[in-house]
Amino acid sequence: MSNAQLLPTFKLGVKGALGFSSLSSEGRFFNSDTKTGFQLGAWGRVGIAGFHVQPEAYYASKKVGAQFEQSGEKGEATFQSFDVPILLGTRIGLGPIGVRVQAGPVFSFAQDGKVNFTTATDWDRYKKTSTGIVGGIGADISKFTVDLRYEHGLTDLNESPDYNQKIRMWTIGVGFAFL
Numbered sequence: 001m002s003n004a005q006l007l008p009t010f011k012l013g014v015k016g017a018l019g020f021s022s023l024s025s026e027g028r029f030f031n032s033d034t035k036t037g038f039q040l041g042a043w044g045r046v047g048i049a050g051f052h053v054q055p056e057a058y059y060a061s062k063k064v065g066a067q068f069e070q071s072g073e074k075g076e077a078t079f080q081s082f083d084v085p086i087l088l089g090t091r092i093g094l095g096p097i098g099v100r101v102q103a104g105p106v107f108s109f110a111q112d113g114k115v116n117f118t119t120a121t122d123w124d125r126y127k128k129t130s131t132g133i134v135g136g137i138g139a140d141i142s143k144f145t146v147d148l149r150y151e152h153g154l155t156d157l158n159e160s161p162d163y164n165q166k167i168r169m170w171t172i173g174v175g176f177a178f179l
Contacts, residue, residue: 010179011045013145015058017173023064023077023157025165033065035076039083043175047091054087054102059111062167079126079157079167081108085134096142103135106151130155132167145175 017039022032041058062079089102110128136149153166 006049009045009047009052011177012042012179013044013143013175013177014042015056015145015147015173015175016040017058017147017171019060019062019169019171021062021064021079021167021169023066023165024153024168033067035063035065037061037063037078037169039171039173041083050092051088051090052100054085054089056083056085056087058083060108062169064167079108080111081130082111083108087134091140093140096140098140100138100140100147101136102138102149103133106132106134108132126157127155127159130157130167136171140177143177145173145177147171147173147175149173 019037019039020034021037022034025032037060039058039060041056043054043056045052045054047053060081060083062081064077064079065074066077067074083106085104085106087102087104089100091098091100093099108130110126130153132151132153132155134149134151136147138145138147149171151167151169151171153168155166157165157167
Protein backbone atom coordinates (compact mmCIF):
# COMPACT_ATOMS: atom_id res chain seq x y z
CA MET A 1 0.00 0.00 0.00
CA SER A 2 1.43 3.36 -0.96
CA ASN A 3 1.65 6.33 1.40
CA ALA A 4 -0.83 8.22 -0.80
CA GLN A 5 -3.56 5.70 0.13
CA LEU A 6 -2.90 6.26 3.84
CA LEU A 7 -3.33 10.03 3.66
CA PRO A 8 -6.80 11.05 4.82
CA THR A 9 -9.07 12.90 2.41
CA PHE A 10 -11.77 15.39 3.35
CA LYS A 11 -14.66 16.87 1.38
CA LEU A 12 -17.51 19.15 2.38
CA GLY A 13 -20.42 20.14 0.18
CA VAL A 14 -24.09 20.83 -0.45
CA LYS A 15 -26.70 18.60 -2.08
CA GLY A 16 -30.21 18.49 -3.42
CA ALA A 17 -32.30 15.49 -4.41
CA LEU A 18 -35.68 14.42 -5.69
CA GLY A 19 -37.29 11.66 -3.65
CA PHE A 20 -39.92 9.22 -4.90
CA SER A 21 -41.57 7.77 -1.79
CA SER A 22 -44.36 5.45 -0.78
CA LEU A 23 -45.67 4.30 2.58
CA SER A 24 -45.93 0.57 3.13
CA SER A 25 -48.85 -0.50 5.30
CA GLU A 26 -48.92 -4.07 6.55
CA GLY A 27 -52.20 -3.37 8.37
CA ARG A 28 -53.80 -2.87 4.92
CA PHE A 29 -55.17 0.47 6.10
CA PHE A 30 -54.65 1.98 2.67
CA ASN A 31 -52.89 1.52 -0.64
CA SER A 32 -49.97 3.91 -1.18
CA ASP A 33 -48.99 5.69 -4.38
CA THR A 34 -45.52 7.05 -5.06
CA LYS A 35 -45.24 10.85 -4.91
CA THR A 36 -42.30 13.21 -5.47
CA GLY A 37 -40.64 15.13 -2.64
CA PHE A 38 -37.22 16.69 -2.14
CA GLN A 39 -34.10 16.91 0.05
CA LEU A 40 -31.79 19.90 0.61
CA GLY A 41 -28.72 19.90 2.83
CA ALA A 42 -25.02 19.40 3.37
CA TRP A 43 -22.59 16.48 3.41
CA GLY A 44 -19.04 15.72 4.44
CA ARG A 45 -16.72 12.85 3.55
CA VAL A 46 -13.63 11.63 5.39
CA GLY A 47 -11.69 8.83 3.73
CA ILE A 48 -8.56 6.78 4.16
CA ALA A 49 -7.19 3.68 2.39
CA GLY A 50 -10.05 3.57 -0.13
CA PHE A 51 -12.88 3.67 2.43
CA HIS A 52 -14.87 6.65 3.70
CA VAL A 53 -17.49 7.83 6.16
CA GLN A 54 -20.02 10.31 4.78
CA PRO A 55 -22.33 11.98 7.30
CA GLU A 56 -25.07 14.16 5.86
CA ALA A 57 -27.72 16.50 7.25
CA TYR A 58 -30.67 17.65 5.21
CA TYR A 59 -34.26 18.80 5.27
CA ALA A 60 -36.54 16.25 3.60
CA SER A 61 -40.10 16.51 2.37
CA LYS A 62 -41.37 12.97 1.73
CA LYS A 63 -44.76 12.75 0.05
CA VAL A 64 -47.01 9.74 -0.32
CA GLY A 65 -50.42 9.23 -1.84
CA ALA A 66 -53.02 6.99 -0.28
CA GLN A 67 -56.36 5.45 -1.10
CA PHE A 68 -58.24 4.23 1.94
CA GLU A 69 -59.45 0.66 1.46
CA GLN A 70 -62.78 0.96 3.27
CA SER A 71 -64.00 4.31 1.92
CA GLY A 72 -62.05 4.55 -1.35
CA GLU A 73 -61.18 8.13 -0.37
CA LYS A 74 -57.85 9.45 -1.72
CA GLY A 75 -55.36 11.79 -0.08
CA GLU A 76 -51.71 12.76 0.24
CA ALA A 77 -49.42 12.86 3.26
CA THR A 78 -46.27 14.94 3.60
CA PHE A 79 -43.60 13.88 6.08
CA GLN A 80 -41.30 16.84 6.75
CA SER A 81 -38.15 15.87 8.62
CA PHE A 82 -34.54 16.65 9.37
CA ASP A 83 -32.60 13.55 8.24
CA VAL A 84 -29.11 12.46 9.27
CA PRO A 85 -27.65 9.51 7.32
CA ILE A 86 -24.22 8.17 8.22
CA LEU A 87 -22.91 6.34 5.17
CA LEU A 88 -19.95 3.99 4.95
CA GLY A 89 -18.50 3.37 1.53
CA THR A 90 -15.71 2.99 -0.91
CA ARG A 91 -14.66 5.02 -3.93
CA ILE A 92 -13.11 3.50 -7.02
CA GLY A 93 -11.45 5.78 -9.51
CA LEU A 94 -8.49 7.94 -10.33
CA GLY A 95 -8.07 11.58 -9.43
CA PRO A 96 -11.19 13.70 -9.79
CA ILE A 97 -13.33 10.95 -11.38
CA GLY A 98 -14.68 8.07 -9.33
CA VAL A 99 -17.60 5.78 -8.57
CA ARG A 100 -18.88 5.22 -5.03
CA VAL A 101 -20.86 2.50 -3.27
CA GLN A 102 -22.36 3.53 0.09
CA ALA A 103 -24.75 2.25 2.76
CA GLY A 104 -25.68 3.04 6.33
CA PRO A 105 -28.38 4.10 8.77
CA VAL A 106 -30.54 7.20 8.45
CA PHE A 107 -32.14 8.92 11.44
CA SER A 108 -35.21 11.13 10.81
CA PHE A 109 -36.57 13.78 13.15
CA ALA A 110 -40.04 15.13 12.30
CA GLN A 111 -40.17 18.92 11.98
CA ASP A 112 -43.49 19.31 13.78
CA GLY A 113 -44.17 15.74 14.89
CA LYS A 114 -47.25 15.59 12.67
CA VAL A 115 -48.29 14.41 9.26
CA ASN A 116 -50.25 16.82 7.10
CA PHE A 117 -52.95 14.87 5.32
CA THR A 118 -55.71 16.07 3.06
CA THR A 119 -58.09 13.43 4.44
CA ALA A 120 -59.52 13.67 7.96
CA THR A 121 -58.00 10.94 10.16
CA ASP A 122 -55.91 10.58 13.32
CA TRP A 123 -52.48 11.65 12.00
CA ASP A 124 -51.37 12.89 15.46
CA ARG A 125 -50.38 9.30 16.23
CA TYR A 126 -47.29 9.46 14.00
CA LYS A 127 -43.94 9.29 15.76
CA LYS A 128 -41.50 12.20 15.93
CA THR A 129 -38.45 10.05 15.11
CA SER A 130 -37.75 7.11 12.83
CA THR A 131 -34.84 5.02 11.64
CA GLY A 132 -34.08 3.51 8.27
CA ILE A 133 -31.31 2.09 6.15
CA VAL A 134 -30.07 3.73 2.97
CA GLY A 135 -27.76 2.47 0.25
CA GLY A 136 -26.77 3.33 -3.26
CA ILE A 137 -24.23 4.26 -5.86
CA GLY A 138 -22.73 7.58 -6.83
CA ALA A 139 -20.25 9.24 -9.11
CA ASP A 140 -17.79 12.07 -8.52
CA ILE A 141 -16.69 14.26 -11.40
CA SER A 142 -14.27 16.82 -10.01
CA LYS A 143 -16.35 18.83 -7.48
CA PHE A 144 -19.73 17.55 -8.69
CA THR A 145 -21.49 14.46 -7.30
CA VAL A 146 -24.47 12.43 -8.48
CA ASP A 147 -26.19 9.78 -6.33
CA LEU A 148 -28.90 7.15 -6.78
CA ARG A 149 -30.13 5.70 -3.47
CA TYR A 150 -32.81 3.55 -1.92
CA GLU A 151 -34.08 4.18 1.61
CA HIS A 152 -36.05 1.56 3.53
CA GLY A 153 -37.73 2.48 6.80
CA LEU A 154 -36.98 0.18 9.74
CA THR A 155 -39.21 1.92 12.29
CA ASP A 156 -42.99 1.72 12.35
CA LEU A 157 -44.05 5.35 11.86
CA ASN A 158 -47.46 5.02 13.52
CA GLU A 159 -47.91 4.55 17.29
CA SER A 160 -51.04 2.49 16.67
CA PRO A 161 -50.50 -1.27 17.11
CA ASP A 162 -52.95 -1.85 14.22
CA TYR A 163 -50.66 -0.52 11.49
CA ASN A 164 -47.08 -1.22 10.51
CA GLN A 165 -46.23 1.72 8.25
CA LYS A 166 -42.76 2.43 6.89
CA ILE A 167 -41.34 4.85 4.33
CA ARG A 168 -39.72 3.47 1.19
CA MET A 169 -37.99 5.93 -1.09
CA TRP A 170 -35.74 6.21 -4.15
CA THR A 171 -33.71 9.41 -4.51
CA ILE A 172 -31.64 10.92 -7.28
CA GLY A 173 -29.40 13.71 -6.06
CA VAL A 174 -26.74 16.12 -7.17
CA GLY A 175 -24.15 17.88 -5.07
CA PHE A 176 -21.19 20.18 -5.12
CA ALA A 177 -18.04 19.89 -2.98
CA PHE A 178 -16.67 23.30 -2.02
CA LEU A 179 -13.84 21.80 0.04
